[in-house]
Amino acid sequence: MTEAVEGRPHAHEHINYNFVAPDMSIPEIYDACFEPVGKSGWKSNIVIGVSLLLIGWAFFKWLEQNFVGFGKTGLHLPVFWGYYIITFVFWIGVAHAGALISALLRLGGAEWKGVVTRVAEVITLFTLPAAGSFPLVHLGRFEVFYYMLPYPNSRLLWPNFKSMLMWDVFAISTYLTGSVLFLYVTMIPDLGIARPRMKGWMRTLYTLASWGWRGTAEEWKRVKEAAALYSVIILPVVISVHTIVSWDFAMEVVPAWHSEVFGPLFFVGALYSGVAAVVTMLTILYWTYKPYQRLITSVHYDMLGRIWLVLGLAWAYLFVNDFMPAYYSHEPEKMDYLWYNAFGTYAPGWWFLVVGNFVCPLFCLASKGFRRSRLPMFVLSIIVNICMYLERVVIFLPGQEIYDHLNGAVTHYSPSFTEISIVVGSFGWVIGGLCVFCRIFPILPFWEVAETRSRQIEREIAGVKVNYFQSGE
């Protein structure tokens, strides 16, 4: 779309990249958004079937671990936090996509948010339970979970608030409640609108879940107010959740983890991987469902790419900052940890992380052409998520392995088959869950896309030109 912009030199050469909603009527948008709902196909059946197998196998291995004992894992002193905790942090990180992207875009009034918000929230919906289950798996004896519930126990103390695990419980349960309700309340209009067209049990589901939504002006006022309130409340919760998760480590006795930037580093890293997950999901949706191809435009990739680039730069700064003060102050523990990472057992992963998580995105995402290309963005999103998993590995494991290094002991740890099974099972849960969700509920929010479209029609009629991202161009 090329338009002349008044008051600018070379106005005729200037390309206006403002977001333009697809030229579709409201019923067409409805049809596109609800295309996969209520349908099944052999591809998704296979995905769901494989996911169920993975979940079943993981469940079996988890039961086995409970009966046989924690020796089924590869954990041993001093490496007591292994792949369970790594995967926990990884999923928490991916889950941060939902609330942050959705809340920020809503509060900022971004026009292009329509396609992205629910995708992000649904990713949270499935990754957060996956994350929350890992501390329980890591308990070994999961039945002692009740120690975290407030009740007077033999120590005459209610839950032990000195424990970082306790803070996790508060933060994750708040975040899970908030993000589920955020997703649900903003989905009520779609459920109500689609209710008359649904068949069978899905009509019952939609009828009950939509609470008699009729789309009156008063209802719209309240749903938008509720979305704004959720956004305002959830943004600080997002920050608190991952900061608390980082304190799980920073406040531990392991010297390599004693870092004051862990809070922001984890938080920014989480958002970084979260945006990558949204890009992955959007691209898969684009390729899977043909009607979505009119809704998911390159502008969405461009805008997500900008957020991604900023987060990547922030992450890189904080990652370097983790070592820089230690380097200047010659802190031996931290420097040993850095050398062990960069030139020890974990060197290949560490350098891959540096390249894949910092160098690649920096140069790729700086280019508008790259940000607007679908396949490269998809590949980059996969690379970044692999790298973010690696980041957790190289932060957590080496620090513990060299815990006894002053005694000349470096204890290696590798995950057992049980651990790998349960970790892979969590991937099955997330992928299968997303697949099932797409078949039952509209993953692209009809009303938000329609709202954007109707606003643009309104502006076209009124002849008013609104430039949304003009200042950045």
Next chain:
Amino acid sequence: MRVAAEFEHFEDALAAHRLLIDENLDAQDIEIRSPYPLPEAPIPPHREAPYNMRFIVRVMWACAVICGWSFLAYTQLDWNLRTDGHPIVSVPTNCLIMYEIGMITGILTTTFLFLWETRMFRKLVPPLEEDLPVANGYCVLVIDGRSADRAHTLLQNRGARSVVTYGLVILLGLMATGCAGNGMIIPPGTWPYNMREQVVNKPGEGIPPWTDLNAPVGEVAAPDTSLVMHAHAEAAPAPFEHLTPGNPNNTIADALKGLRELDPAAPDYQQKLNDFRTQMPAWLQIKALVMSSNDIGKPAFLTQGKDPNDTVDQAYRKGLDSLLKTQTFPETQAPGAVDRGKVLFENNCAFCHGSNGKGGGPVGEVTAVPPPHIGDGNIYHQPQYTDGYFYLYIMVGKNNMPPFVDKLSPQEIHDIIGYLRQLQGPR
């Protein structure tokens, strides 16, 4: 009484809304519905409800923070190890937990208030029929209460239609509680696309009353000889005490009542049934059958009277056969039939079949099985689609199509067929 007017573009809906406000209609009677949020500022006054969401959420948040702090302080002071009066957990950590308690309270309060405040001005499960326009991407103005009559007049040229909702609300309540599933009240397959409860607009009548089972059938009972199976109907004795052959004051309810009171065990059961079928005009029979076909009083001959030796059944089937084989009714070519048929078609058929009979009607677009393109001459000029075919299925309905036998007189059906033939073009 409730009037719903639907508009494709929300600007038109807002303009109509403004018109109603300018005409001094009560704003509390007007509701504007849309498939996406309308811009806040230009919406004219409409039905409103108290709006305290933001204030209450703030207050609850503050209360939760205070309570969270007290809770933590209590649990720590309650710990009877010696701490020399210091808290065992540092103040920032306490703040963290207090903060999460405040946040989760804010989230739950927001959810609760959203459901509570929206619940105040809507029924829990609205009739599906009302949602159809919104689902189609239309904006709808709904006016009820005392303003409805006036609004209907004002909006008549803007696409208004009247919708009666209360019966469906009850049915939906039964559906939601599982009392009306499995065809107990609504036959399977007809839900939710049945327009049976929909008021049908007839030309010149404005908004007709709710279909009344006790309204007299009227003069149309006498003519229509093509469907009367026995010419001597008037002479025969009455099969039921409620029903007099040839009497124009007979009602559908009378016929139904008579059918229900038939006792299969009684010795004269067969005789009475035969009398009913031989003496009543066929259209009244069909009307009664249709009205009772979903009912416990369903007559036995519909389900079991398939005996080929039964002469009455043969007669009945012959009647239907001759109806189906009637290529052309002379009434369809009567002067003015096409014009009247056009209006009737627009009011009764176009919702599903589209105004040109080739699909695109607002209701037909959302049905699972699209309604046939009855205006398409390429299909409906085939010999099996006789005038009688259309006559029969307009009367008794087909698939998702409701029966119109209780809504249209035979003459009106003839008019519609005449208009249909014009839509289909010359043979």
